[in-house]
Amino acid sequence: MKRKTIDIITLGCSKNLVDSEQLMRQLEEVGYSVTHDTENPQGEIAVINTCGFIGDAKEESINMILEFAERKEEGDLKKLFVMGCLSERYLKELAAWDTENGFMAVL
Numbered sequence: 001m002k003r004k005t006i007d008i009i010t011l012g013c014s015k016n017l018v019d020s021e022q023l024m025r026q027l028e029e030v031g032y033s034v035t036h037d038t039e040n041p042q043g044e045i046a047v048i049n050t051c052g053f054i055g056d057a058k059e060e061s062i063n064m065i066l067e068f069a070e071r072k073e074e075g076d077l078k079k080l081f082v083m084g085c086l087s088e089r090y091l092k093e094l095a096a097w098d099t100e101n102g103f104m105a106v107l
Contacts, residue, residue, distance in 0.1 A: 005033045005043035009068075011061050012051025016084055020049045023083075038064075041071075044078040052086030061086045 006027055010020040024034045035042060046068050051057035061084075071077040087094055 004031065005035060006045045006047060007041040007043040008034060008036050009038050009041070009046060009048045009064060010036065011049060011064060012054065012057045012085065016049045016051060019084070020047075023047065023049075041068075041077075045081070046071075046077055046079070047081045047083060050082060050084035050086035052084070052089040058086060 008020050008024055010016050020036065024036065027034050033043075048061070048064050048068060050061035050065070052061065065080075065082055068077060068080050072080050082094060
């Protein structure tokens with residue numbers, strides 16, 4: 001786990017990719033090192049940019065959240081943030097799940 005490194009995980013449509021790229025630039029401007037490699041996460045913080053409309057992408061988003069929540073529970077990750085369409089559409093459900101488990105912040 002690299003300090004001051006943030007993993008950006010982008011799922012879904014090309015708009016999510018644009019949003020992730022903007023976020024990456026903003027984070028780099030304030031001194032973070034940012035990676036965009038789903039297969040090889042190395043940061044102490046993860047941001048998952050989710051999709052909540054396409055069935056397969058929604059399932060992939062949920063699975064990715066669960067995978068990173070497990071990493072956080074095991075101590076391999078300090079913070080987990082979730083953003084994007086899924087977090088907007090299912091804010092109440094994710095917030096309730098987060099309150100129960102304390103794994104992430106929903107953006």
